[in-house]
Amino acid sequence: MKHVLYGRCVRCGKTYEAVPDLTTCECGGILEITYDYDYIKTRLTKETLAGRSDRTMWRYRELLPVEETTELPPLRVGGSPLYEEPRLAKHLGLKKLWVKDDGQNPTASLKDRASAMAVAKAREAGARVIACSSTGNAASSLAGNAAAAGLSTYIFVPSRAPKGKVAQLMTFGATVISVQGNYEETFALSKAAIDRWGWYNRNAAINPYLSEGKKTVSLEIMEQLRWEVPDYIAISVGDGCTIAGLWKGLKDFYAIGLIDWLPRLISVQAEGCCPLNRAIAEDRPWYPMEENTLADSIAVGVPRNADKALMAIRESNGLVVNVSDEEIMAAQKLLGMTCGVFGEPAGVAGTAGVRKLCEQGVLGGQDTVVSVVTGNGLKDVANAIRACGEPISIPSDMELLIKAFQEKGIAAD
Amino acid sequence: MKHVLYGRCVRCGKTYEAVPDLTTCECGGILEITYDYDYIKTRLTKETLAGRSDRTMWRYRELLPVEETTELPPLRVGGSPLYEEPRLAKHLGLKKLWVKDDGQNPTASLKDRASAMAVAKAREAGARVIACSSTGNAASSLAGNAAAAGLSTYIFVPSRAPKGKVAQLMTFGATVISVQGNYEETFALSKAAIDRWGWYNRNAAINPYLSEGKKTVSLEIMEQLRWEVPDYIAISVGDGCTIAGLWKGLKDFYAIGLIDWLPRLISVQAEGCCPLNRAIAEDRPWYPMEENTLADSIAVGVPRNADKALMAIRESNGLVVNVSDEEIMAAQKLLGMTCGVFGEPAGVAGTAGVRKLCEQGVLGGQDTVVSVVTGNGLKDVANAIRACGEPISIPSDMELLIKAFQEKGIAAD
Numbered sequence: 001m002k003h004v005l006y007g008r009c010v011r012c013g014k015t016y017e018a019v020p021d022l023t024t025c026e027c028g029g030i031l032e033i034t035y036d037y038d039y040i041k042t043r044l045t046k047e048t049l050a051g052r053s054d055r056t057m058w059r060y061r062e063l064l065p066v067e068e069t070t071e072l073p074p075l076r077v078g079g080s081p082l083y084e085e086p087r088l089a090k091h092l093g094l095k096k097l098w099v100k101d102d103g104q105n106p107t108a109s110l111k112d113r114a115s116a117m118a119v120a121k122a123r124e125a126g127a128r129v130i131a132c133s134s135t136g137n138a139a140s141s142l143a144g145n146a147a148a149a150g151l152s153t154y155i156f157v158p159s160r161a162p163k164g165k166v167a168q169l170m171t172f173g174a175t176v177i178s179v180q181g182n183y184e185e186t187f188a189l190s191k192a193a194i195d196r197w198g199w200y201n202r203n204a205a206i207n208p209y210l211s212e213g214k215k216t217v218s219l220e221i222m223e224q225l226r227w228e229v230p231d232y233i234a235i236s237v238g239d240g241c242t243i244a245g246l247w248k249g250l251k252d253f254y255a256i257g258l259i260d261w262l263p264r265l266i267s268v269q270a271e272g273c274c275p276l277n278r279a280i281a282e283d284r285p286w287y288p289m290e291e292n293t294l295a296d297s298i299a300v301g302v303p304r305n306a307d308k309a310l311m312a313i314r315e316s317n318g319l320v321v322n323v324s325d326e327e328i329m330a331a332q333k334l335l336g337m338t339c340g341v342f343g344e345p346a347g348v349a350g351t352a353g354v355r356k357l358c359e360q361g362v363l364g365g366q367d368t369v370v371s372v373v374t375g376n377g378l379k380d381v382a383n384a385i386r387a388c389g390e391p392i393s394i395p396s397d398m399e400l401l402i403k404a405f406q407e408k409g410i411a412a413d
Numbered sequence: 414m415k416h417v418l419y420g421r422c423v424r425c426g427k428t429y430e431a432v433p434d435l436t437t438c439e440c441g442g443i444l445e446i447t448y449d450y451d452y453i454k455t456r457l458t459k460e461t462l463a464g465r466s467d468r469t470m471w472r473y474r475e476l477l478p479v480e481e482t483t484e485l486p487p488l489r490v491g492g493s494p495l496y497e498e499p500r501l502a503k504h505l506g507l508k509k510l511w512v513k514d515d516g517q518n519p520t521a522s523l524k525d526r527a528s529a530m531a532v533a534k535a536r537e538a539g540a541r542v543i544a545c546s547s548t549g550n551a552a553s554s555l556a557g558n559a560a561a562a563g564l565s566t567y568i569f570v571p572s573r574a575p576k577g578k579v580a581q582l583m584t585f586g587a588t589v590i591s592v593q594g595n596y597e598e599t600f601a602l603s604k605a606a607i608d609r610w611g612w613y614n615r616n617a618a619i620n621p622y623l624s625e626g627k628k629t630v631s632l633e634i635m636e637q638l639r640w641e642v643p644d645y646i647a648i649s650v651g652d653g654c655t656i657a658g659l660w661k662g663l664k665d666f667y668a669i670g671l672i673d674w675l676p677r678l679i680s681v682q683a684e685g686c687c688p689l690n691r692a693i694a695e696d697r698p699w700y701p702m703e704e705n706t707l708a709d710s711i712a713v714g715v716p717r718n719a720d721k722a723l724m725a726i727r728e729s730n731g732l733v734v735n736v737s738d739e740e741i742m743a744a745q746k747l748l749g750m751t752c753g754v755f756g757e758p759a760g761v762a763g764t765a766g767v768r769k770l771c772e773q774g775v776l777g778g779q780d781t782v783v784s785v786v787t788g789n790g791l792k793d794v795a796n797a798i799r800a801c802g803e804p805i806s807i808p809s810d811m812e813l814l815i816k817a818f819q820e821k822g823i824a825a826d
Binding site: 055074075076081083087101104106107108129143144145146147148149150154157159163164166167168169170171172173175176177178179180181185186188189192193196197198199332333336337338339340341342376377378379381382384385387388389390391392393394395396397398401404410412413 | 468487488489494496500514517519520521542556557558559560561562563567570572576577579580581582583584585586588589590591592593594598599601602605606609610611612745746749750751752753754755789790791792794795797798800801802803804805806807808809810811814817823825826
């Protein structure tokens with residue numbers, strides 16, 4: 001890969017050749033893929049992008065760590081819509097607000113970006129089997145993207161994973177191991193199994209290519225905003241890989257001169273599980289935490305990518321905010337009713353955080369904000385129904401309908 | 414609308430001015446929107462399309478019945494992927510097979526195309542409230558598209574509607590009436606309520622604009638195939654509006670000379686509810702049928718758009734095939750494992766039909782087929798789990814994992 005220099009440890013600085021099955025540094029640190037920006041600068045410009053018809057994440061191929069000859073995976077990943085939301089901006093008291101609906105991906109979450117990258121790199125490595133542990137979305141995205149590419153998958157999920165995600169896994173033909181334990185125990189079993197059987201490793205903090213896939217979400221946001229940098233980008237945080245990837249994309253575009261400055265990140269975690277935000281707020285190292293939130297995708301008590309996530313938040317001079325499950329459910333309903341966007345609990349936590357910062361007066365009428373919705377609400381229907389209630393249930397009878405409307409105070413015209 | 418001539422009754426031929434709140438003919442027949450193809454021909458060419466960056470359904474605006482000044486609804490509808498599936502084609506013994514994954518729409522079904530049109534026309538009509546009855550997908554798509562546009566919705570669904578669809582409705586803030594009865598009774602109550610309160614009517618067979626939205630699925634297919642017409646397009650059929658819309662799009666493109674011939678339609682219904690296919694097979698008028706299938710979206714015993722659907726199948730010299738619930742579940746798994754596409758039961762019924770016709774020797778190695786997947790499997794997780802089974806469930810322990818693999822005969826490398 002002419003445009004990739006090496007993988008560099010974020011902890012000790014040691015560099016490694018960017019082979020397809022690259023994992024972590026011998027010191028235990030996580031690697032970051034480092035590019036030859038001078039070379040890329042000559043190839044990737046606003047003009048070349050404007051002339052490109054490919055709307056998938058691969059339209060940014062010069063900034064992605066794949067060989068020119070690599071066959072790309074089949075599913076259409078990326079190119080999700082960025083909606084400007086003037087009514088919600090007004091409601092919250094913001095100058096401008098955009099919602100990036102990344103639930104609009106093949107398996108309905110942002111994780112498709114990482115999994116498509118995993119499939120591309122597994123192909124380069126000549127692997128036929130890919131494995132990962134996941135709170136659910138990385139799993140279902142890997143299973144779907146691998147199935148489309150004709151690769152097998154072994155997937156480890158905690159037993160709390162919502163039914164929608166498990167249904168995806170089973171339909172995509174993955175071998176699924178539902179681990180009776182928390183995410184940490186799930187990760188441990190996947191690691192032992194990967195070590196034993198030598199499967200290609202799609203665990204997000206282990207495989208440094210995956211956040212390179214995830215970063216395409218911010219590349220898209222910037223291009224969709226026509227290179228006008230917002231003040232803030234808000235996103236929910238679990239393992240830390242996604243916010244790290246998002247930040248990497250912004251820095252990449254900044255490095256090749258496509259944007260002139262960098263937005264501040266807003267890291268949103270659940271009150272019941274916020275080890276990374278706690279570390280920022282208390283300005284000390286992170287330490288494990290219980291996993292007490294209905295937002296399963298970000299219920300990560302031992303974040304695997306704490307290093308990169310904390311660096312990203314700090315480098316961006318970011319904000320951290322924790323939201324309760326009630327605030328998450330309220331944000332789900334608010335996004336649905338105002339924007340027609342249905343996100344899963346973890347998917348809308350970013351918006352819940354923005355709302356809370358608006359209410360606290362931290363954000364206001366001078367600010368422009370992008371809120372990333374990371375997964376579709378259909379993945380976790382039980383919690384959506386908890387949040388929004390049940391319909392009116394009657395036989396087919398106008399008198400009963402009129403009565404039901406009267407009882408509920410519905411005017412009906 | 415300079416490019417629209419009128420609405421014309423498919424039964425008696427009477428024509429009506431194309432006002433925004435157009436419904437059915439006084440004879441009870443369904444109207445079809447009729448265009449000035451000579452005018453459109455001068456405006457919409459392969460070249461103009463190739464130069465257009467809009468990838469939504471509105472890229473075909475010259476063939477859509479909206480005013481030039483109409484503000485289009487916000488959600489990004491259409492532009493769903495068309496995947497060529499060589500492995501599945503080989504498995505089935507077809508020359509070529511493509512899967513159009515229309516579950517990749519904002520509310521995860523093809524119905525978004527009709528609902529976006531409903532919102533556009535409701536705006537033209539100056540309406541603030543839209544209503545419909547639906548087996549589920551028309552409902553959730555209307556609720557989502559209307560919410561994004563700031564309009565209210567009243568939605569009538571039969572009580573059997575899967576939880577995923579109901580969760581969407583509630584999240585989008587619709588007033589939802591779950592009718593304790595079948596689709597026919599649900600439709601009847603919605604009609605009575607619409608008559609009483611004067612809401613804008615999004616019932617698909619009543620409002621002739623909706624199939625004009627749906628037809629964009631075939632416009633896209635043809636453009637994605639670079640105007641190479643397949644031998645067959647297969648789709649599941651319930652109310653009849655979707656297959657009628659699909660056919661209308663093909664005829665429109667044929668009329669303005671963008672394609673040279675027309676494919677044959679494959680109408681797929683459930684064995685337990687196939688009034689339209691039965692009418693074709695027996696070559697006599699349709700009559701009502703029970704609604705016995707797990708494919709809720711096509712469980713329509715009294716199809717509201719039988720006229721247009723039967724005309725479409727006959728005009729195209731189409732095939733009809735009925736599939737059992739077991740065949741539907743098998744197709745769901747086959748599409749998931751081979752293509753990484755997760756469709757709901759009704760969504761994959763088209764593929765189940767293609768498979769059955771291949772097994773019967775009706776389709777074979779000389780045929781090119783497009784199979785439309787009409788909705789995402791996340792809408793009906795319970796049936797997906799029924800189709801695909803449950804995962805291996807163990808504590809975080811390598812010995813137990815090895816034992817579980819041995820018991821299931823999994824080689825693991």
